[in-house]
Amino acid sequence: xxxxxxxxxxxxxxxxxxxxxxxxxxxxxxxxxxxxxxxxxxxxxxxxxxxxxxxxxxxxxxxxxxxxxxxxxxxxxxxxxxxxxxxxxxxxxxxxxxxxxxxxxx
Numbered sequence: 673x674x675x676x677x678x679x680x681x682x683x684x685x686x687x688x689x690x691x692x693x694x695x696x697x698x699x700x701x702x703x704x705x706x707x708x709x710x711x712x713x714x715x716x717x718x719x720x721x722x723x724x725x726x727x728x729x730x731x732x733x734x735x736x737x738x739x740x741x742x743x744x745x746x747x748x749x750x751x752x753x754x755x756x757x758x759x760x761x762x763x764x765x766x767x768x769x770x771x772x773x774x775x776x777x778x
Contacts, residue, residue: 685767693722701735 682688690698696719703711719728744750 696722697731700731704732704735705739 683690683694684698699715700711700719703715723731
């Protein structure tokens with residue numbers, strides 16, 4: 673899906689601005705992944721400003737589902753898909769890992 677990646681990857685890399693709904697969805701995904709306790713009343717109010725209740729439930733289950741699969745894959749040491757599979761995402765992830773490694777003090 674070249675169109676999807678041509679639009680999505682620059683946004684995830686911070687090269688293009690996210691739409692309000694995209695920003696809110698990404699914020700929810702990040703919080704559910706790294707710090708679910710930070711989803712306070714203010715965070716929920718920001719989500720409700722751009723999503724209705726049904727959309728919030730759907731978004732929450734989608735994020736939770738992917739988190740569950742990721743944890744199962746890691747627990748059972750499931751290898752990544754074959755060569756070239758989602759190569760654009762793999763390249764982005766690699767670049768992000770490199771930038772984090774370079775940013776760490778020695």
